Amino acid sequence: MHSLLRFTLDLFSDLPAPQVAPKPTAPPAKRARKAPRAPLVPPASLLPGGFDANGPLAPMDKAQAAPNLVANLVGPQQPVQSLRQAIAPAPFSHPLANRELRLAHAIVGYRFERAKRRTIGFMVGPDGLVVRAPNWTPIYEVEAALQTKADWIMRKLAETRERQTRREDARIVWADGVRLPYLGQSIAVVLDPSHSFKGVGAVLDAADGDMSAADSAGTLRVALPKHATPEQIRDAVQAWLMRQARANFIQRLDHFAPLLGVKWQRMGLSNAGTRWGSAKSDGSIRLNWRLIHFRQPVIDYVVAHELSHLRVMDHSPRFWDTVSTVVPDYATLRGQLKDDSIPKW
Ligand SMILES: [Zn+2]
Known part of the structure; x- marks a missing residue:
């Protein structure tokens, strides 16, 4: 059962996603902040065991994820606003920050948690810096350790911010003429109310040799009026992409399964944030439909x-040997599987 759990949590983007399991108990976040220099040990971990770089926290979208978590953690007696406002001036601040420290030339608001561990751990995720320390480590030691890692932390925070900016820039604006990647090529979405489409909603016209669009894979004609809303356009395009994804994935599963000597039973499309795929020992496979962008x-x-994974349930050398029998350049391809290289829906 354990190995099953492990390999179903599979194929994430390499962005560390700190999973914060919201607990209804209100953490004394504010109090901890008011006495940041106190060498006293704050209460034991408020969020036991809810932290895993491979955790299934789907949304990488801070704007969507943060308010709920903040609301859940802070509780009614501590208004969300006060915490956020208090930390707001910091140029780098975790939405659940409960401490802050000057690192290099910046004030960094970070999430501090006590944990059952032997060393102080740092992690820079999409939300910012999370620090976990053993229960017996005094705060001044934690802060000293942060100072020695200041260069690394500041570099990671800057990289993360840059990556999020890129993702925001890549957000699709759903309108007539919008372009999006499909199988690694750019297609244009065109609203075409005159088309009948035989009830399928959209049709891809292959590229017609237009030299001005070297990477164009053609035009996706969507059966919608010109005044369609962004939501209607998005839904129609997503429905089309999901149909293509299903057909594509099934064809590729049927291609690779006999080469690997395995049988798959079911294929489901997923839409789980940065999880690209998963497999269960019963032969069911789930694949993220957004892979169709790649x-x-x-x-x-x-x-x-x-x-x-239907042959090897872990990520041991034997597993990668198995993958390489059918995809010899898997390491390169794996590196191209970046969440920030495809548009944000
Ligand atoms: Zn895997």
Whole structure:
């Protein structure tokens, strides 16, 4: 059962996603902040065991995820506003920050948690810096350790912010003419109310040799009026992409399964944030439909990866040997499987 759990949590983007399990108990976050220099040990971990770089916290979208978590953690007696406002001036601040410290030339608001561990741990995730320390480590030691790691922390915080800016820039604006990647090529969405489409909603016209659009894979004609709302356009395009994804993935599963000597039973499309795929020992495979944005070799790597789990349930050298029998350049392709290289929906 344990190995099953492990390999179903599979194929995440390499962005560390600190999973914060919201607990109804209100943490004394504010109090901890008011006495930041106190060498006293704050209460034991407020969020026991809810932290895992591979945790299934789907949304990488801070704007969506943060308010709920803040609301859940802070509780009614501590208004969300006061905490957020108090930390707001810091240029780098975790939405659940309960301490802050000057590192290099910046004030960094970070999430501090006590944990059952032997060393002080730092993690820079999409929300910012999270620090976990053993129950017996005094705060001044934690802060000293942060200072020695200041360069690394500031670099990671800057990189994370840059990555989020790129993702925001990549957000699709749903309108007539919008372009989006499909199988690694750019397609244009065109609203075409005159088309009948035989009830399928959208049709892809292959590229017609237009030299001005070298990477264009054509035009997706969507059966919607010109005054369609962004939501209607998004839904129609997503429905089309999901149909393509399903057909594509099934075809590739059928291609790779016999090569690997395995049988898959079911394929479900998922939409789980940065989890690209998962496999269960009963032969069911789940694949993120957004993979359809990537080039076919990248999709093939994910398909082969999940099918290989039907032979090897972990990520041991034997597992990667299995993957490499059908996708020899898996390491390169794996590196191209970046969440921030595809548009944000
Ligand atoms: Zn895996």
